[in-house]
Amino acid sequence: xxxxxxxxxxxxxxxxxxxxxxxxxxxxxxxxxxxxxxxxxxxxxxxxxxxxxxxxxxxxxxxxxxxxxxxxxxxxxxxxxxxxxxxxxxxxxxxxxxxxxxxxxxxxxxxxxxxx
Amino acid sequence: xxxxxxxxxxxxxxxxxxxxxxxxxxxxxxxxxxxxxxxxxxxxxxxxxxxxxxxxxxxxxxxxxxxxxxxxxxxxxxxxxxxxxxxxxxxxxxxxxxxxxxxxxxxxx
Numbered sequence: 654x655x656x657x658x659x660x661x662x663x664x665x666x667x668x669x670x671x672x673x674x675x676x677x678x679x680x681x682x683x684x685x686x687x688x689x690x691x692x693x694x695x696x697x698x699x700x701x702x703x704x705x706x707x708x709x710x711x712x713x714x715x716x717x718x719x720x721x722x723x724x725x726x727x728x729x730x731x732x733x734x735x736x737x738x739x740x741x742x743x744x745x746x747x748x749x750x751x752x753x754x755x756x757x758x759x760x761x762x763x764x765x766x767x768x769x
Numbered sequence: 770x771x772x773x774x775x776x777x778x779x780x781x782x783x784x785x786x787x788x789x790x791x792x793x794x795x796x797x798x799x800x801x802x803x804x805x806x807x808x809x810x811x812x813x814x815x816x817x818x819x820x821x822x823x824x825x826x827x828x829x830x831x832x833x834x835x836x837x838x839x840x841x842x843x844x845x846x847x848x849x850x851x852x853x854x855x856x857x858x859x860x861x862x863x864x865x866x867x868x869x870x871x872x873x874x875x876x877x878x
Contacts, residue, residue: 659812687866696858696870746812748866755800755820758866762812 655681657749659761666737666768674732674764676747682727683749687758688720691744703730737768771796773861775869783877784851790844790872792859797840799861804833804844806855807871813858817844849876 656679666672676686685704689697701717703709703724711717719741721733730749734741746763750756772795782788792802801820805813817826817833819842825834832845842859856871 689868697860697868699865699867702865754862754864757801757815757818758803758860758862759815760805760813765810 655679655749655751655757655759657683657747657759657761659747659764661764662762663765664767666766668738668768669736671733671735672737672766674734674745674747674766676730676732676749676761678728678749678759681749681751683730684727684752685750686724686730687748687750688722688730688732689746689748691746691763697746700732734766737766739768742766742768771799771861771863771865771867773859773867773869775857775859775872777872778870779873779875781875781877782849784849786849787845787847788849788874790846790857790859790874792842792844792869794840794842794861794867796861796863797837799837799863801862802833802835802842803860803862803866804831804842805858805860807858808855816857846874851876851878 658677660675688700691697700715701709701711709722724730747761748758774793776791803818804816819826819835830847835842854876856873858871860868
């Protein structure tokens with residue numbers, strides 16, 4: 654299957670700082686990327702959907718000014734957690750898909766964010 | 770708004786048994802449905818993808834079925850092994866990919 658690389662896998666940051674997470678599709682062009690967060694022992698909650706070259710569409714309750722998503726190229730999307738607080742500590746996972754609504758979704762390995 | 774439900778939430782069975790995990794979704798206008806496994810603290814491993822026009826997909830000891838009209842999918846695991854212990858997630862896809870809460874499976878040696 655196709656490969657999606659997410660970086661970093663783990664990050665610890667201080668409250669008030671910003672953290673950027675990268676999601677790269679290594680061997681295909683990802684026209685659509687999805688970002689999720691997962692709290693311990695819970696499922697993946699969709700945060701936003703981004704299409705290459707367009708502004709991301711955020712789910713209800715997700716602050717777009719806090720979670721900045723950029724999808725400037727067909728192989729890279731970034732999620733920046735701005736002014737991070739301890740409650741932002743979570744597991745963040747990205748997904749990338751090729752063009753077409755019935756295409757398979759490929760997932761990154763996830764990023765464990767801890768805000769201290 | 771699509772809602773995906775998985776039953777049971779947790780399951781423990783002796784090694785060697787066959788088992789079925791259930792997934793239901795409220796909006797049948799999906800493009801496809803995907804099953805994943807997730808080990809503790811890890812990312813997702815894709816198991817099977819069923820397109821909306823398909824009824825089932827098989828990979829090794831795994832078989833997934835899809836009844837789009839009734840909004841249901843099942844994941845059948847044959848001859849379960851301790852290494853199958855994990856959380857199994859189903860996800861429906863329309864313009865978004867929505868996950869169920871998962872089934873935590875524990876295979877007893």
